[in-house]
Amino acid sequence: MKILVTGGAGFIGSNFIHYWLKNHPNDEIFNLDKLTYAGNLKNLEDLQGSPNYHFVLGDITNVDIVRDMVRKCDLIVHFAAESHVDRSIIDAGEFIRTNVLGTQMLLQAAKDFDKRIHHISTDEVFGSLDLDSKEKFNEKTPYDPKNPYSASKAGSDHLVRAFYDTYGISMTISNASNNFGPYQFPEKFIPLAITNLLEGKKVPVYGDGLHVRDWLYVEDHCRAIDLILNQGEIGETYCIGGSTQDVNNLTVVKKIIEILGTDESAIEFVKDRPSHDRRYAIDWTKAKEKLGYEPQADFDQYLKQTVEWYKNNQSWWQEIKSGTYQEYYQKQYGG
Ligand code: NAD
Numbered sequence: 001m002k003i004l005v006t007g008g009a010g011f012i013g014s015n016f017i018h019y020w021l022k023n024h025p026n027d028e029i030f031n032l033d034k035l036t037y038a039g040n041l042k043n044l045e046d047l048q049g050s051p052n053y054h055f056v057l058g059d060i061t062n063v064d065i066v067r068d069m070v071r072k073c074d075l076i077v078h079f080a081a082e083s084h085v086d087r088s089i090i091d092a093g094e095f096i097r098t099n100v101l102g103t104q105m106l107l108q109a110a111k112d113f114d115k116r117i118h119h120i121s122t123d124e125v126f127g128s129l130d131l132d133s134k135e136k137f138n139e140k141t142p143y144d145p146k147n148p149y150s151a152s153k154a155g156s157d158h159l160v161r162a163f164y165d166t167y168g169i170s171m172t173i174s175n176a177s178n179n180f181g182p183y184q185f186p187e188k189f190i191p192l193a194i195t196n197l198l199e200g201k202k203v204p205v206y207g208d209g210l211h212v213r214d215w216l217y218v219e220d221h222c223r224a225i226d227l228i229l230n231q232g233e234i235g236e237t238y239c240i241g242g243s244t245q246d247v248n249n250l251t252v253v254k255k256i257i258e259i260l261g262t263d264e265s266a267i268e269f270v271k272d273r274p275s276h277d278r279r280y281a282i283d284w285t286k287a288k289e290k291l292g293y294e295p296q297a298d299f300d301q302y303l304k305q306t307v308e309w310y311k312n313n314q315s316w317w318q319e320i321k322s323g324t325y326q327e328y329y330q331k332q333y334g335g
């Protein structure tokens with residue numbers, strides 16, 4: 001099978017490509033990525049020259065590239081997006097262009113060439129849960145996005161469903177919670193905390209630090225996508241979450257500090273993010289019952305593994321923090 005992966009040079013996309021080729025070695029992957037600041041070909045350095053992996057530099061809003069790639073492939077797994085909430089608060093423009101318009105370009109091509117598309121989305125489309133409630137998001141939760149990033153992802157989800165209802169395209173959607181693990185750009189909370197602590201810097205904690213996320217190890221997410229691609233029902237949505245719920249941000253930093261053996265004076269409370277969602281929690285019963293999805297380990301074990309990875313791959317994140325990582329592909333692609 002030939003799979004078009006969009007955004008495969010980013011965090012989850014590159015983990016997915018590694019996961020997929022390890023578990024499906026006869027398939028061929030075409031990775032279409034624009035290499036924004038978040039795209040990093042070092043994430044896939046080990047696959048360079050491999051006969052079943054191909055990198056294609058391109059923008060998902062470029063209709064010619066998108067149509068050419070969709071025509072050539074059997075299936076689309078769509079990760080490409082602007083993904084960082086804080087950046088969307090500063091400027092929403094690229095979020096609307098890539099996340100909404102780019103998704104529409106892919107949907108149009110999927111319709112015209114009759115190809116299946118799996119759309120990777122987020123639990124942020126559901127908005128925010130109360131800290132003291134026991135409520136969780138599920139596939140029937142109404143959409144209520146509260147920042148430009150989540151609004152753009154909600155727009156893309158609606159388009160995917162509208163193309164299914166209107167034209168009968170072959171689609172599935174997953175709404176996943178906060179991923180963490182190897183190759184995550186160190187602007188996101190967990191890699192930012194780990195790398196700042198390794199550099200002897202402070203860790204900025206927004207507001208009172210009591211915001212809760214449902215932490216999902218990236219490999220569990222990749223396995224869930226595999227299950228959806230192989231057993232998911234066309235037209236359906238699956239919510240994917242992690243093994244540990246209701247761990248707040250302050251607790252996460254304290255756990256990382258304990259693993260690294262540093263001290264809590266590194267925690268620095270800073271001004272809160274505007275419209276900061278208080279709590280996310282996912283009910284992944286449907287994925288468990290229909291697909292057999294289940295996280296493979298608990299949060300503490302995955303967090304230890306993740307800290308180890310950042311300790312053992314310091315040049316990977318140091319090049320990002322210093323900006324030199326972009327020279328690597330500029331040499332190859334002149335971008
Ligand atoms: P990321 O920011 O690490 O990577 C995004 C990738 O998309 C980069 O390689 C970037 O170069 C590429 N890209 C951006 N704009 C593009 C364009 N116009 N054309 C082609 N490529 C483009 O993101 P991530 O954290 O890996 O997230 C991947 C997907 O998963 C996104 O759709 C995101 O909304 C979704 N998601 C993320 C999380 C999370 O916790 N990170 C959770 C749930 C869902």
Ligand code: DAU
Binds near residue numbers: 207212
């Ligand atoms: O829930 C899924 C979403 O998770 C994905 O759709 C997004 O692409 C992904 O970026 C992530 O969004 P969050 O906003 O939840 O992730 P972030 O890592 O930015 O922040 C996690 C929590 O940590 C959040 O409560 C804000 C807080 N935070 C974040 C940063 C960057 C801090 O306290 N300090 C920080 O410096």
